[in-house]
Amino acid sequence: MAKSFYLNAENLASLPKDVSVPSYDRDQINTSILHIGVSNFHRSHQAYYIHELIDKYKELNYGICGVDLLESDRKIYNILKDQDGLFTLYTKEKNGSHKAKIIGSIVEYFYGPENPLAVIEKMAHPDIKIISLTIAEDGYHLNEITGEFDINHPAVKEDIKNPFSPKTVFGYLTQSFKLRKLRNLPGCTILSCDNIKSNGDTMKQSLYNYVSITEPDILNWISKNISFPNTMVDRITPITNSTDVHTLKEDFHIDDQWPVVCESFSQWVIEDKFIHDRPVWDKVGVQYTENIVPFENLKLQLLNASHTILGILGTLHGYKTVYETANDKDFMYFLKAFLDVEVTPTLIDTDQKSIDNYKKNLVSRFQNPHINDQLFRICQESSAKVPLFILPTVKYQLENGMHVKNAAFIIAAWAKYNDGMDDNENPYDIVDTKSGTLIRTAALSIQSPMKFIQIKSIFEDLSEEETFTTYYLEALSQLRENKIKDCIQNWNAN
Structure with missing residues (x-):
């Protein structure tokens, strides 16, 4: 087998010509998106779209700061830090045509369990205009019977006791919004990208329920400064296996510890309800709508x-x-x-x-x-x-x-x-x-x-x-x- 190159910023220029690599200077990217839950799906979907925007149109103001909050996320955090935030998007067509593209849109990375206060500070930073989420349904802590936010969930109760060392997304968001209000900073858009019905509305109601009990003084500020568009996301993204890692080495000479495999089809539809100017993601195929239903x-x-x-x-x-x-x-x-x-x-x-x-x-x-x-x-x-x-x-x-x-x-x-x-x-x-x-x-x-x-x-x-x-x-x-x-x-x- 021909020599493969370990995936990091230094080795990008050494990769074969049939591998698509970022055409932009990643050091020049400004981070305005903070994404919670750097899953395979996030990497095949939102990170891909934002990479395409930066790569094709040199829109350098949409870099991603990835954030993981779970102990189980330590492996992907360590790998992406080791690879300078780079990963391979390994797209497989039905006709057998396979493509490898190096995605470079994740330019910062934080790990909540390691330093929760650093994450809260980053979420509160005025440069962050969008906080997006792929936290799966269990990350919303909904009551299994009523479907409403479960304020008595063990993780939620733990956050109420320890507000500066949160475990849930609600604990982190609440403390970051409190800082924005105290510092007279602008709000941001919360963009759920999970497969739950009315994901933005669900996130909004759950957060309001949490804040009304933990920090009721900022509830009015949130209602005026934070928006929650509903979204629809679609791209089949299976679990990465060892065969995929090996095939990338053989066919494309890329040594990537955790590439992402996906189909070529992708769709992202978003309600046009942003606090700041609407991102120009429609340049790369994102659809904006007034009615997500x-x-x-x-x-x-x-x-x-x-x-x-x-x-x-x-x-x-x-x-x-x-x-x-x-x-x-x-x-x-x-x-x-x-x-x-x-x-x-x-x-x-x-x-x-x-x-x-x-x-x-x-x-x-x-x-x-x-x-x-x-x-x-x-x-x-x-x-x-x-x-x-x-x-x-x-x-x-x-x-x-x-x-x-x-x-x-x-x-x-x-x-x-x-x-x-x-x-x-x-x-x-x-x-x-x-x-x-x-x-x-x-x-x-x-x-x-x-x-x-x-x-x-x-x-x-x-x-x-x-x-x-x-x-x-x-x-x-x-x-x-x-x-x-x-x-x-x-x-x-x-």
């Missing part, structure tokens, strides 16, 4: 729902990747029927042509053989995903006296999934904050089939809907006696 519904109810469904069904069969499941004609026939008959009628704010194009493109994306997206990743925290991606369709259909047959099968399959054993009798882990409840009620549903959908914190009163439960009980009975493929084929035929 149609974009949000397409993403959550089609793509995210489909991912969750393929994850459950494929895992039960013994598949390991989205690609395998999406190329199984029985599973895809079922999925398409669910999307066409049960989901599409709920998308009342979107024209039919846009819906059809989105669904067609979605199937193509799932069937990319080079995106090794693990079903294990897709199925993690399903208890947060099912209520968000699938149950809104069920609720709409029931309220309008329409179809719920396939949705009922999906929920029954999810109950079976929580047995933790596929049809080849191979065990798999249930990774979920509610795993104890899920596994226990799934086991109880063998003798008492209704037990699983009587989990109030997930299903509310769904168990009382006779139309739904009739299909659910029929599906669960079949799934308890037969393999998932046989059940799907039978269900598709009827």
Whole structure:
């Protein structure tokens, strides 16, 4: 194997010509964005868009200061510090064309557990115009039953006791806003980039709830100086594995400790509600809108729902990747029927042509053989995903006296999934904050089939809907006696 070059600022000029490297002087970049949660998705999405803006248009005022707040983030923090904030975006096309691009938009990096006061000071700095977030749903600390901010969450209670050594994003934001107010500094825009419905509104309400208890004197200042646009983000970004690291060395001679793999498709839609001048991200394909709802519904109810469904069904069969499941004609026939008959009628704010194009493109994306997206990743925290991606369709259909047959099968399959054993009798882990409840009620549903959908914190009163439960009980009975493929084929035929 030819010599590979360790990824850092010094070695950029030594990389092969087919590797795209930053064309700008990173020392000249001004940091105006602070991003919390430097995940694979952030690096494939927001950091990519901002890199493109700087690279193509020399907009040097949009550099990113990355911030991680969790103990589990120490590894990525150490790697990116070691690599001068640089990382490889490894894009894989369906036709086999692979590209390597070095992203240079992250020019500063802080690690909260190491120095929380330094993070608070940086968040309060007047140069920071946008604080963006990819903290996943559990980072919002929502009550599992009400969906509202949980002021009694252990991490939140700990922040209330120790305000200058916070653990949650709310603790950090509150202290930084307090400093901005005391110093008579301008506010900023909070930009959630997480897959939760009305993510900006959710963040706003949660923060207001926290501040009203901890620092009520700054609540009025926040209401006048901080904005919370809703956003829709989309790019399939699987877990990086050792094969990807090795292939980059072989094919592109890049020694990157943690590259990011992604598909070529990407979309970012943002409500036009910025405190300062709107960033010129539309130059690189970001869409600004006055109404996020149609974009949000397409993403959550089609793509995210489909991912969750393929994850459950494929895992039960013994598949390991989205690609395998999406190329199984029985599973895809079922999925398409669910999307066409049960989901599409709920998308009342979107024209039919846009819906059809989105669904067609979605199937193509799932069937990319080079995106090794693990079903294990897709199925993690399903208890947060099912209520968000699938149950809104069920609720709409029931309220309008329409179809719920396939949705009922999906929920029954999810109950079976929580047995933790596929049809080849191979065990798999249930990774979920509610795993104890899920596994226990799934086991109880063998003798008492209704037990699983009587989990109030997930299903509310769904168990009382006779139309739904009739299909659910029929599906669960079949799934308890037969393999998932046989059940799907039978269900598709009827």
